[in-house]
Amino acid sequence: MWKWLHPYAKTESAYQLCSSLKPWLWGGALLSLAVGTVWGLAFAPADYQQGDSFRIIYIHVPSAILSMGTYVAMAVAALVGIVWQWRTAFMSMIAMAPVGALMTFIALFTGAAWGKPMWGAWWVWDARLTSELILLFLYFGVMALYVAFDDKQQAGKAAGVMALVGVVNVPIIHYSVEWWNTLHQGATISKFDTPSIAPEMLWPLLINLLGFALFIAAVTVVRLQNEILRREIHRPWVQQLAASRLEQKKVEPRHAV
Amino acid sequence: MNPRRQSRLIVVIAVGSLIAGAIGLMLYALTDSIDLFYTPSEVIEGKAGQHPQVGQRLRIGGLVVPGTVVRDATSLAVSFDLVDTGPKVTVVYDGILPDLFREGQGIVATGVLVDKTTINAEEVLAKHDEEYMPPELAEKMKGIKHVKPEQGATSL
Numbered sequence: 562m563w564k565w566l567h568p569y570a571k572t573e574s575a576y577q578l579c580s581s582l583k584p585w586l587w588g589g590a591l592l593s594l595a596v597g598t599v600w601g602l603a604f605a606p607a608d609y610q611q612g613d614s615f616r617i618i619y620i621h622v623p624s625a626i627l628s629m630g631t632y633v634a635m636a637v638a639a640l641v642g643i644v645w646q647w648r649t650a651f652m653s654m655i656a657m658a659p660v661g662a663l664m665t666f667i668a669l670f671t672g673a674a675w676g677k678p679m680w681g682a683w684w685v686w687d688a689r690l691t692s693e694l695i696l697l698f699l700y701f702g703v704m705a706l707y708v709a710f711d712d713k714q715q716a717g718k719a720a721g722v723m724a725l726v727g728v729v730n731v732p733i734i735h736y737s738v739e740w741w742n743t744l745h746q747g748a749t750i751s752k753f754d755t756p757s758i759a760p761e762m763l764w765p766l767l768i769n770l771l772g773f774a775l776f777i778a779a780v781t782v783v784r785l786q787n788e789i790l791r792r793e794i795h796r797p798w799v800q801q802l803a804a805s806r807l808e809q810k811k812v813e814p815r816h817a818v
Numbered sequence: 819m820n821p822r823r824q825s826r827l828i829v830v831i832a833v834g835s836l837i838a839g840a841i842g843l844m845l846y847a848l849t850d851s852i853d854l855f856y857t858p859s860e861v862i863e864g865k866a867g868q869h870p871q872v873g874q875r876l877r878i879g880g881l882v883v884p885g886t887v888v889r890d891a892t893s894l895a896v897s898f899d900l901v902d903t904g905p906k907v908t909v910v911y912d913g914i915l916p917d918l919f920r921e922g923q924g925i926v927a928t929g930v931l932v933d934k935t936t937i938n939a940e941e942v943l944a945k946h947d948e949e950y951m952p953p954e955l956a957e958k959m960k961g962i963k964h965v966k967p968e969q970g971a972t973s974l
Contacts, residue, residue, distance in 0.1 A: 607952065607953065608951070609952065609955070610956075611950075644823055678916075679916065679944060680916060680918075680943045680944055681917075681941070682941070685854065688853075688854070725834060729841050741849070741852045742854050742855050742857070742879060744945050746945070746946055746947055747948045749948040749949075757950065758949070758950040759955055761952070762950055762951070762952070
């Protein structure tokens, strides 16, 4: 059933898969981010309560959802790495970590900027905000553990265990607004119910969500390629690749300025 | 699946569910302290058998009862009642209210319980719900007139 996946355990085929995915991911990300952001910020109607201030939702919600989504993807990669001992799995795990941390930071930052005018406070130690902050620290923990080991296979295992343990925080973040009294609102779109947002405001949000996801995938793919090259620098196929790139540069005619 | 992979998978699943169980129990035990605020009925009737003491600092969250907002004509002092499903608690506050403060709005206030049903607040935060809609739709569905947050009303 999973036979088609097996070739990508090899670094060379994983690298080639990344190369062929890259243009599609970047193109899709730029297109949907442009459409979603312009639609959301300029053309979607203002909210009945919050006026134009609500528009920060178009950055806040996609980054927050995907800070959790990226973590789950990272944990799945860690599981594959630990159980099936795929080197490429650990490499993709560590390629995702800083991107996920960035998403978490954006969610926290836009949340603070939204909280000040609407709630009256930049920060409140409620369950949602605190658990999202813990998610940021989990990302930092995974990254720090990976850097701490010189043997990268060992580093992948240690960081992978950390990523797997931390995954319990994801449902806590999601359900924090239901389990406890919080200042943060309940779920608007990520629930098994009709979204509590008017359709003309929802569409740009969904498009931006897709855009953020593609952007994360694109950056991850680039970082994964770098990681593969760094780790496999002595392999013949990497040296061949480097040689052919050098060759191309020499052949291209340079115009004098 | 070969036996080594299988045993690794079992170990990962076992350790994972143990940790999840431990954290779940911990959070369950801490439920009361993780809640951000008391509701008005918890302030008056007690929560889990414990009554907040007069003089205790606490947070309260509830809806502003329409018609109870009394503003002082010469200062920023304001008082209003909060309610959830039961009795009301009066909040006294001297300061600038957030943009979203209005009658019927969810509010979280931090302050000292000065008598059984009154809180002297030093911070008032507005809570909003998860519904977003354009003003015309809100008017049609809920009969709410769009109230544009007043410009320049926030403190810095």
